[in-house]
Amino acid sequence: MRLLFLAVLRQHTGNAVTAQRVRDHLEAAGHVCILKDAFDFENPSEISNFIKAENLEAAVALHLYRGGRLLRGNGIPFGIIFGGTDLNEDVNQGDKNKVMGKVLEEARFAVAFTESMKEMAQRQWPHAKDKIYVQSQGIATVPNTAFNWNTFLQSSEINQSADNLHMFLLICGLRQVKDPLYLVDAFSEWHQEEPNVYMVIVGPEAMDLEVPVLARNIPGNSAVVKHEVTGLLFSDPQEFVHLAKRLVSDPALEKKIVANGREYVRKYHSWQEERQTYRQLVRTLERNTGD
Template sequence: MKLLFLACLSPKTGNHTTAERIRSHIESAGHTCELRDAAEFQSPAEVANLLSSNPTFEGALAIHLFKAGRLLLDIQVPFGVIFGGTDINEDVKVEQKRVVMEQVLQKARFAVAFTDKLKEEAELYLLSQSSRIYVQPQGIQTEVSEQFCWSEFLRSSDASIEHVDELRVFLLVCGLRRVKDPLYLVEAFREWHYENPLNVLVIIGPKIDPVFTVEVEAVVKSRGLLGPGEEPTGASRCHEMVLRRGKQLRLRGHVSSHFGGHGSRGTCVGQGHSRKCSRSPA
């Protein structure tokens, strides 16, 4: 079977990563999956023309009912849709978008929500048949990278590495953009860190929104947190976040820019993770 798969493929976003993972899974099952950026198309008619001129397509799939699913409304082959967080958290609040999303849901052969809560909210806000919405949690396979050393990563972020085994590290992976605002955690974690300095927060992700990145850096500086290349002094030993311009972290074989990574008096990668530095031949 050959499928057309539409998704928002902005670089370094969860949508892109999720779409690539689903595409890989579909192709590993023996099918052909052509992944296209929804931004390439201006209207449902363009997608319909694409499929009519390529009769080998037998179905279609889209992530996000409004951003991508609406482009499938005119096609003549069956399709399915996958809910994105933006569908329920933002787009349903706009009446024009909500109406379009309902049309997509009614025409789709099936819809997938990654969580029970997302399904419940979809049924609450959209006129839908619950039997069409299936809950399929995301499954992510992780592998230890032999080329990654946690201690060296911390050194590159100007972190001390004393008492590594005693720390509790909380890792937040998200890009610096307003819709994924990581700052909502900073104040609460700052207080928690003062109560117990062994609790540290590491934030890893690309600087997607330059304007918002400046705002984050300003908050880091105003709260006395570690900024780029700074060392803690006096009462400002709150090391939840450090912004590192131009740095890269190789993790599980994938390269992603990082803007965070600091722990009070050292840090560990978390429960159950090997703390040894391993090397592979050059």
């Protein structure tokens, strides 16, 4: 099939990474998958023109509101992948909530990343409960980073023994709730007290790296990270520093959450299972293309 895949594609965000991964799954199944930024289109009529021009047969959208609303009434079968923004923010705005409900009426399937996301969606739109599936985001083998840690550790500004160095990597996106500078002030104060602690801000990676995870206590994170089991959850910068100090001084806690986190990823975030799920769901669009 020739598929349109709509997503918000700002670089280095979770949306862009997820969209690229799902497109790879669909193309590996033999489909032609044209990935387009939802923000490139103003309204459904522009999408309709694009669908006709590209001779597209079906579509998938990441985000019920941002992408899905553009597919309504275009006459081709489509499926939806829920974004965190859908269920944590847009659902609370009356007009957007209503539009998302209409999108779900037309969608052939909808994918939630966690059970809690599925439950939230079913409460909001009970008419769509039978078409909502859960598929955790898959994690492939993490490639070796190109970052030269030896050069970094030997720099004059660091000048610390590796045995005494504690490095915190901040995995971040662009929305306000994922503000990469959220911890900077509190971490800077801690660094002044203990110069051997550093924070490094990087792009997409985390629990699969076999390092302890500290995550901000927001719905998307708490659905994945269980406090003191697979990671640590903090509500404000001061709590982050408190938990980070605890982690540094408690090797047993670090060992436990690293092991639990790694096992959680292996059990629930299978890249192969994710590929198989999307292949099966897209086949339902293929069977219904002529409806």
